[in-house]
Amino acid sequence: MVTSRSAAWSLLAADPGISPNENGLPGLPVVRSIVGALLTWGLVACVAGLVVSVIVWALAHQQGNYQYAQGGKSGVVVSAAGALLIGAANAIVGFFADLGAGV
Numbered sequence: 001m002v003t004s005r006s007a008a009w010s011l012l013a014a015d016p017g018i019s020p021n022e023n024g025l026p027g028l029p030v031v032r033s034i035v036g037a038l039l040t041w042g043l044v045a046c047v048a049g050l051v052v053s054v055i056v057w058a059l060a061h062q063q064g065n066y067q068y069a070q071g072g073k074s075g076v077v078v079s080a081a082g083a084l085l086i087g088a089a090n091a092i093v094g095f096f097a098d099l100g101a102g103v
Helices: 002-013 028-063 066-087 089-101
Strands: none
Touching: 028 066, 066 089
């Protein structure tokens, strides 16, 4: 019974020899272009969100409306974190792809 389990595990653990292939499907340059455009749109949205949030924060603080001021602060943090993650998207995916390849 133990040998059958170890044999089944060795079949599951065997390397199938599959790796990313840039020539497998047509249209990869178009998909890369679309994703690059999405990254640009995301960064533009983060800049717009940051500007609006700073304006809301400043005006609300000036008028003594601390609930809206807190919302403006949250918007600044969310916009900045979004820009950070969008800017680091290639590095994050590359890191986890390399990490997964080593498993």
